[in-house]
Amino acid sequence: MTMVVKDPGARIDFEFEWAAAYPDGQAVLASAWTCVPDEPDGVAVAAASHDLLKSVATLTGGIAGHVYRVSNRVTMSDGQIDERSLTVRVEER
Template structure:
């Protein structure tokens, strides 16, 4: 899992290009989650998806904390897959 840096006041967009993993399928559903869930922690503000890409807008986070952002997608043939990305929140 790679680690990205995010400022607590930043609202950033992040995306995953799933095209290399789809084998002719398309994304029909996408859900994002952040762990740990905590007051003032990093949170999903908005999300969207297209046939081969999913995206999310993140806000918040507590400086010094590390969060795992997970995207779980359902494909047109019913398969389910997920990818996670780490974020460390730091004042910039």
């Protein structure tokens, strides 16, 4: 799992590239993002998008000193469901 550091005031995009994991031409049909813990002023997904090969989320907020797990769950064109996560540590920068 990847760890990133985010400032509470930063609004930044994170991306998962799915094409390399599915070389037989499967495509991303659906994508959903979650942040845990879900708390007031915590890291939140402000916007999300996906195309056939990748999914992107714009993350905002977060409480300095807190650690969050941000996950992306996708459904592929062949019906497979997969999930990847990253750890976000929030620090004043």
